[in-house]
Amino acid sequence: MSSSTQKEIKVGILGATGTVGQRFIQLLSTHPYFRLHALGASSRSAGQTYAAATKWKLATPIPEEVAGMVVSECDPSVEAFGECGVVFSGLDEKVGEIEDAFRRANLVVFSNAKNYRRDSLVPLIVPTVNPSHLSVVRAQQASLSLSKGYLVTNANCSTTCIVVPLRALELAFGPLKTVMVTTLQAISGAGYPGVSSLDILDNVVPYIGGEEEKIEWETNKILGGVTDGDDGFDLHAAGPGPINVSAHCNRVPVIDGHTACVSVAFQSGTKPSVEEVKKVLKGYKAEVVELGCPSAPKESIVLHEAQDRPQPRLDKDLYAGAAVHVGRVRECNVLDIKFVCMLDNVRLGAATSSVINAEYAVVKGFIQ
Ligand SMILES: NC(=O)C1=CN([C@@H]2O[C@H](COP(=O)(O)OP(=O)(O)OC[C@H]3O[C@@H](n4cnc5c(N)ncnc54)[C@H](OP(=O)(O)O)[C@@H]3O)[C@@H](O)[C@H]2O)C=CC1
Ligand SMILES: N[C@@H](CC(=O)OP(=O)(O)O)C(=O)O
Numbered sequence: 476m477s478s479s480t481q482k483e484i485k486v487g488i489l490g491a492t493g494t495v496g497q498r499f500i501q502l503l504s505t506h507p508y509f510r511l512h513a514l515g516a517s518s519r520s521a522g523q524t525y526a527a528a529t530k531w532k533l534a535t536p537i538p539e540e541v542a543g544m545v546v547s548e549c550d551p552s553v554e555a556f557g558e559c560g561v562v563f564s565g566l567d568e569k570v571g572e573i574e575d576a577f578r579r580a581n582l583v584v585f586s587n588a589k590n591y592r593r594d595s596l597v598p599l600i601v602p603t604v605n606p607s608h609l610s611v612v613r614a615q616q617a618s619l620s621l622s623k624g625y626l627v628t629n630a631n632c633s634t635t636c637i638v639v640p641l642r643a644l645e646l647a648f649g650p651l652k653t654v655m656v657t658t659l660q661a662i663s664g665a666g667y668p669g670v671s672s673l674d675i676l677d678n679v680v681p682y683i684g685g686e687e688e689k690i691e692w693e694t695n696k697i698l699g700g701v702t703d704g705d706d707g708f709d710l711h712a713a714g715p716g717p718i719n720v721s722a723h724c725n726r727v728p729v730i731d732g733h734t735a736c737v738s739v740a741f742q743s744g745t746k747p748s749v750e751e752v753k754k755v756l757k758g759y760k761a762e763v764v765e766l767g768c769p770s771a772p773k774e775s776i777v778l779h780e781a782q783d784r785p786q787p788r789l790d791k792d793l794y795a796g797a798a799v800h801v802g803r804v805r806e807c808n809v810l811d812i813k814f815v816c817m818l819d820n821v822r823l824g825a826a827t828s829s830v831i832n833a834e835y836a837v838v839k840g841f842i843q
Contacts, residue, residue, distance in 0.1 A: 476655040477813035482509070483508065483509065483510045483653035484508055484509050484560045484561055484837070484842065485509075485510055485512035485553065485558055485560060485561075486503060486509045486512060486515070486559055486560065486561045486562065486563060486833075487511075487512060487513035487514065487515065487556045487559040487561075487562040487563070487582075488500065488503070488511070488514050488515065488536040488563050488564075488565065489515045489516075489549045489557040489562055489563070489564040489565065489573060489574070489577070490515070490549070490564060490565035490566040490567065491515060491516055491525065491529075491546060491565070492516040492520050492525070492528050492529040492546065492565070493516070493566075493666060493667065494532070494565070494663055494666050494667050494669075494821055495497045495587050495666075495821060495825045495826050496516070496567030497529065497531060497532060497533055497824035498515075498565075498821050498822060498825065498827070499563050499565055499826045499829070499830070500525075500537070500538065500541055501533055501535060501679055502762065502770065502795075502822075502826055502827060502830050503563070503830065504538035504540070504541060505538075506769070506770075506830070507742050507769050508769070508782075508833075508834060508837055509561065509830075509833070510707070511540070511541060511544075512555055512558060512559050513543055513547065513553065513555035513556045513558070513559055513562075514541070514545075514546050514547065514828075515547050515548060515549035515550070515553070515556065515590075516528060516547065516549065517549075518548060518671055520546045521546055521547055521548045521579030522545065522546070522547075523545070523546055524542065524543050524544065524545055524546070525537065525541050525542055525543070525544045525545075525546055526542040526543070526549070528546045530635075530667065530730055530824045532667065536744070543747060549566065549570070549573045549577075550573075550576075551576055551577045551579075551580035551582060552580075556577070556580075556582070557580070559582060560582070560623075560842060560843070561582065561583045561584075561585065561833055561842060562577050562582050562583070562584050562585070562786060563589065563826070563829050563830070563833070564584055564585065564586045564587060564829075565587055565589070565825070565826065566587075566588055566729075567585070567617075567666075567707065568588040568589050568590055569586065569587055571590030571591070574586050574588065574590070574591070574626060575591075576628070578619070578621070578624045578625060578626045579619065579621070579624065580624065581621055581622060581623045581624035581630045582623075582624050582843055583624060583625055583626075583627075583836070583841075584624070584625070584626040584627070584831075585627050585629070585829040585830075585832055585833050586626060586627070586754040586829075587626075587628075587825045587826070587829060588628070589631065589685070589689065590688075591626055591628050591782055592628045592630070592631075592693060592696070592713055593692070593696075595707050595708065596611060596612075596614055596618055596629070596706075597611075597615060597626055597627065597628055597709065598611050598612060599628050599629070599696045599697055599708075600627055600628070600629060600630075600697075600724060600765075600828070600832050601629065601630050601634075601635050601638050601697055601765070601826050602629075602761070602763045602768070602771065602831035602832050603639050603763060603771070603772075603775040603799075603831075604638050604639055604642045604697055604747060604761070604837060605642075605697050605698070606762055606763055606832065606835045607701070607762070608697075608701055608708070609627065609832070609835065609836060609839065609841055610701060610705040610709065611701055611705055611706065611707065612625040612626075612627065612841060613705060614704075614705060614706040614707070623843070627832055627836070628805060629825065629828040629829055629832060630693050630697060630828070631686065631689040631690060631693055632660075632664055632696055632733055632818070632821075632824025633656075633658045633660060633686060633689075633722075633724065633733050633735060633818040633820075633823060633824075634689060634690045634693040634697070635799075635814060635815050635818060635823060635824050635828060636733055636734075636735050636799055636817065636818040636820075636824065637654070637656055637690070637694065637696045637735050637737055637773055637840050638660075638693075638694055638698060638735070639759075639776055639799040639816075640756055640759075640776060640799060640801050640814065640816055641654065641694070641698060641737075641739065642698060642759075643691060643755050643756050643759035643776060644739060644741075644752065644755060644756075644812075645698060646755075646759075647744065647747075647751075647755040648741050648747050648751075648755070649741055649742055649743045650718075650741070650743075650747075651698070651718045651739060651740070651741060651742065652718065652719065652740045652741060652742045653718070653719045653720075653721075653738075653739070653810055654694065654718055654719070654720045654737065654738070654739050654740075655720070655721050655737070655738040655739075655741040655810065656670075656690060656720065656721070656722045656723070656735050656736065656737045656738075657722075657723040657724075657725070657735070657736045658686070658690075658722065658723070658724045658725060658733060658734065658735045658736075659679075659725055659727045659729070659733070659734040659735075659736075659817075660683060660686070660724060660725065660726050660727065660733045660734075660820070661727070661729040661730055661731050661732050661733055661787065661820055662675055662726065662728065662729065662730055663730055663731050663820060663821055664683075664726075664733060664787075664820045664821075664824075665683075665726070671732070675726060675727075675728050676728055677728070678728065679725050679726070679727050679728075680725065680726040681723070681724075682723050682724070682725075683724040683725070686718050686722070687722040687723065687724050690720060690722040690724070691720040691721065692721055693794050694718060694720050695710045695717045695718055695720070696708055696710055698718065702768055712794070729787050729788075731787065731791055731819055731820060732787025732788070732791040732817055732818070732819055732820065733817065733818060733820040733824060734785070734787065734815060734816070734817045735753065735786075735815070735816050735817070736813070736814075736815050737813060737814055737815070738807045738809065738811075738812070738813040739807070739809040739810055739811055739813070740807075740810035740814050741811055746806070746811045746812070746814065747802055748812070749805055749806060749812070752804050752812050752814075753778060753804050754775050756801050756804070757776070757778045758777050759775055759776050760775070761775040762835075763831050763834070763835050766835065766838050767838075768831050768832060768834040768835055768838060769834055770795070770797060770827055770830045770831045770834060771797065771831050771834070772793075772794035772795070772797035772798040772823075773794060774794070774796060774798055775799065776798065776799055776800075776801055777790070777793060777794075777798045777799070777800045777801070778801055778802070778804075779800060779801065779802030779803075780802070780820045781802070782803070784800070784802045784803075785800035785801070785802045785815065785816070785817040786817070790817060791817070791818070791822075792819070793818040795822065795827070796818075796821075796822030796827060797822060797823050797827045798818070798823065799816055799817070799818045799823065799829070800816060800817045800818070801813040801814050801816045802814065802815050802816075807841060813835070
């Protein structure tokens with residue numbers, strides 16, 4: 476779809492004052508398809524201008540046209556939200572029912588929260604992996620008698636980091652059998668103000684509530700397929716059984732950028748060489764890139780050859796934080812192959828994924 480023929484779609488942001496909400500503002504203030512029209516947050520912020528309500532933490536200033544917008548409650552009956560075609564949600568998981576209320580008001584909702592990821596009619600989409608799962612929203616709409624509204628989720632940020640290289644490997648070398656992953660997760664993953672400085676400075680915290688279970692479960696939904704008839708998901712589609720995923724999650728004193736150390740075994744029992752694996756990762760082409768979705772990165776996987784890369788501080792900003800970085804590809808003595816991957820947890824790990832998912836929905840005619 477060319478920007479000259481495209482009618483701008485009015486969009487709202489739920490949780491606009493938060494860590495993910497701020498990235499949405501930054502990404503959408505110059506977007507070729509979407510125009511910011513409504514901002515929502517809690518009753519603590521409602522009624523104030525965006526600049527007054529928000530502890531802005533990004534290095535670029537609050538876009539001028541947004542600073543003076545008045546934040547409202549997250550309620551679909553607010554007039555400005557009713558005028559939107561799409562809402563992007565950076566809402567806390569504790570208020571998941573708000574997203575459902577917007578969907579039932581016939582709005583298209585792109586959510587970052589965990590609440591609906593396991594729903595059998597809600598797509599869980601990493602845009603550079605499984606955007607075609609969007610087809611299931613037609614069954615979701617039918618189940619709720621909605622003509623326009625539906626809800627799409629993106630994945631947990633660490634899960635997003637690992638599934639991009641895993642998809643590339645699976646397409647080239649066949650179904651995966653076992654994945655072992657150890658994460659080193661940035662502080663911004665816990666939102667603002669997040670983990671207290673006294674807990675995280677000079678320290679590593681070897682526990683992030685619920686994170687390991689999310690990685691272990693979500694990986695199978697994302698790498699699975701959709702059922703015949705597009706009315707659900709098949710967690711086992713890629714192989715004879717689900718992938719055995721075992722995760723250890725750690726919080727580390729990094730501001731942005733989650734790192735994951737991953738070991739993989741394939742079902743076939745045949746070990747690909749390190750050079751074959753590198754070639755496959757480098758050559759991986761995602762559909763959203765081929766379709767020209769405006770926020771999709773030129774390379775979905777950036778392969779690093781230097782021994783000490785990827786590093787969050789040095790690598791996370793490439794392609795506006797929309798790529799997964801992979802390095803240290805080597806043979807694994809226990810499983811088949813191992814590598815290190817890293818992504819910007821607030822961009823590809825959250826806001827950017829929602830935006831690319833919405834771009835794909837526009838290009839594929841799922842948003843009028
Ligand atoms: N940070 C990250 O890296 C990632 C986050 N996520 C998910 O994204 C979502 C947002 O996370 P994050 O931005 O980090 O969280 P923050 O805590 O930084 O922001 C939460 C937002 O939700 C709003 N909010 C809180 N309570 C209510 C309420 N009762 N009614 C309406 N709005 C409310 C807050 O508004 P107010 O300012 O008024 O309190 C704020 O805008 C979460 O579900 C999180 O799990 C997913 C992947 C990565
Ligand atoms: N739990 C993640 C961030 C997050 O909010 O994940 P989820 O969207 O799965 O709740 C972290 O702390 O880094």
